[in-house]
Amino acid sequence: MKIAMVGSGYVGLVSGACFADFGHDVVCIDKDPAKIDSLRAGIMPIFEPGLAELVTSNARSGRLSFTTDLAAGIAGAAAIFIAVGTPSRRGDGHADLSFVYAVAEEIGQHLTNDAVVVTKSTVPVGTGDEVERILSEAGLTVKFAVASNPEFLREGAAIDDFKHPDRIVIGTEDEWARSLMREVYRPLFLNKSPILFTSRRTSELIKYAANAFLAVKITFINEMADLCEKVGADVQDVSRGIGMDGRIGAKFLHAGPGYGGSCFPKDTLALLKTAEDYEAPTRIVEAVVKVNDARKRAMGRKVIDALGGADAARGKKVAMLGLTFKPNTDDMRDSPAIAIALALADAGVAVAAYDPEGMELAAPLMPGVEMKANAYAAIDGADACVIVTEWDAFRALDFARVKGLMNAPVLVDLRNIYDPAEVRAMGFAYSSVGRV
Numbered sequence: 001m002k003i004a005m006v007g008s009g010y011v012g013l014v015s016g017a018c019f020a021d022f023g024h025d026v027v028c029i030d031k032d033p034a035k036i037d038s039l040r041a042g043i044m045p046i047f048e049p050g051l052a053e054l055v056t057s058n059a060r061s062g063r064l065s066f067t068t069d070l071a072a073g074i075a076g077a078a079a080i081f082i083a084v085g086t087p088s089r090r091g092d093g094h095a096d097l098s099f100v101y102a103v104a105e106e107i108g109q110h111l112t113n114d115a116v117v118v119t120k121s122t123v124p125v126g127t128g129d130e131v132e133r134i135l136s137e138a139g140l141t142v143k144f145a146v147a148s149n150p151e152f153l154r155e156g157a158a159i160d161d162f163k164h165p166d167r168i169v170i171g172t173e174d175e176w177a178r179s180l181m182r183e184v185y186r187p188l189f190l191n192k193s194p195i196l197f198t199s200r201r202t203s204e205l206i207k208y209a210a211n212a213f214l215a216v217k218i219t220f221i222n223e224m225a226d227l228c229e230k231v232g233a234d235v236q237d238v239s240r241g242i243g244m245d246g247r248i249g250a251k252f253l254h255a256g257p258g259y260g261g262s263c264f265p266k267d268t269l270a271l272l273k274t275a276e277d278y279e280a281p282t283r284i285v286e287a288v289v290k291v292n293d294a295r296k297r298a299m300g301r302k303v304i305d306a307l308g309g310a311d312a313a314r315g316k317k318v319a320m321l322g323l324t325f326k327p328n329t330d331d332m333r334d335s336p337a338i339a340i341a342l343a344l345a346d347a348g349v350a351v352a353a354y355d356p357e358g359m360e361l362a363a364p365l366m367p368g369v370e371m372k373a374n375a376y377a378a379i380d381g382a383d384a385c386v387i388v389t390e391w392d393a394f395r396a397l398d399f400a401r402v403k404g405l406m407n408a409p410v411l412v413d414l415r416n417i418y419d420p421a422e423v424r425a426m427g428f429a430y431s432s433v434g435r436v
């Protein structure tokens with residue numbers, strides 16, 4: 001089957017490459033000629049493990065191609081996916097749908113064969129109705145249907161998530177569209193990945209509800225972590241203790257510096273806006289957004305406390321290990337590292353940092369922070385070291401070397417990657433999240 005993927009960003013590129021790997025004939029379309037040129041040359045616009053190999057091997061086999069020409073790209077495609085960005089709109093936090101609607105208009109101008117138009121971008125409830133209206137008003141003479149098919153890919157694990165999904169959600173009541181989507185996902189269907197067919201509006205809401213629920217889960221355990229610190233309990237054991245209950249589930253119960261990234265912050269905000277518009281407020285999500293925002297700066301205060309308080313901290317130097325919102329990505333969007341670096345700068349603390357992939361994107365977001373070539377260079381001469389992102393590279397630091405390089409052996413582990421007793425036994429003043 002020929003598939004067109006409009007938008008060759010994170011979601012479009014991963015999905016397009018995986019569909020090609022399933023054996024479909026995929027054209028990835030993007031307005032940005034520089035991006036298309038580099039993709040043709042095998043250079044990825046983002047860092048995602050395994051993506052470069054998947055793209056180049058499928059391009060070489062002729063199943064995956066790239067173009068800036070939407071009309072040519074969608075010609076003959078039975079399924080046309082819209083996978084463009086839906087950033088938070090400046091000023092009011094609603095999802096900005098201008099890119100989605102512009103693509104729908106363009107599809108309406110150029111569609112010359114029967115096709116199912118599928119929204120993969122994360123879009124508020126009702127967006128599919130609007131895409132359908134745009135296409136209906138384009139005076140098309142061919143048959144079309146509009147479906148919703150949200151993505152549940154995690155950055156850093158996107159290919160595996162695509163190929164081994166917990167579920168595939170397809171929102172359309174049109175029987176023709178349903179059977180075409182079954183064909184699109186046939187290899188996964190054969191693999192017994194569950195496919196859930198719903199109405200289009202339900203499918204659109206499932207995406208937001210899933211991300212909001214995960215944000216709630218993380219924020220809940222983060223608040224439990226704060227309570228653990230006060231009462232002398234251990235949050236990792238609390239997570240285990242509640243996670244073993246099948247009704248709760250063990251995943252997404254890692255306490256840390258607060259969630260970031262391109263999805264949870266934007267999607268929780270957009271859900272609040274939808275809820276407000278429909279006068280059905282989602283107060284739990286409102287609280288989660290507030291608590292998570294405040295937490296990131298509070299982590300800066302935690303580091304200042306480890307330095308002995310505000311007065312003692314002024315003029316000191318902190319090493320930050322990890323800047324991206326999570327490991328295995330170069331994504332800095334809404335990373336807790338930004339708020340922590342700003343809080344430290346406001347307190348007169350100098351910061352040297354190292355991140356395996358994120359420094360280029362991080363530098364403009366945290367002016368004044370010195371970017372270093374490796375963890376030990378960042379640690380050199382520091383009065384405290386804070387682990388912000390749990391990259392594997394930080395999981396086995398040479399503590400004797402670290403201690404020798406630091407001005408004072410103070411370690412703040414915001415991802416709980418070390419055992420407190422072991423680190424303290426090596427002479428460090430050690431603090432973490434939700435453990436005493």
Ligand code: UGA
Pocket residue numbers: 122151152153154155156211214218251252253254255256257258259260261262263264267325326
């Ligand atoms: C998230 C969802 O997990 C995906 O299912 C979804 O498709 C994606 O958003 C999206 O909407 O596109 P992602 O943002 O890539 O994926 O990253 P996650 O692994 O979910 O992590 C998000 C944030 O939560 C990170 O800052 C991470 O450090 C934090 N987190 C996650 C915790 O603090 N604790 C946890 O237990 C899990």
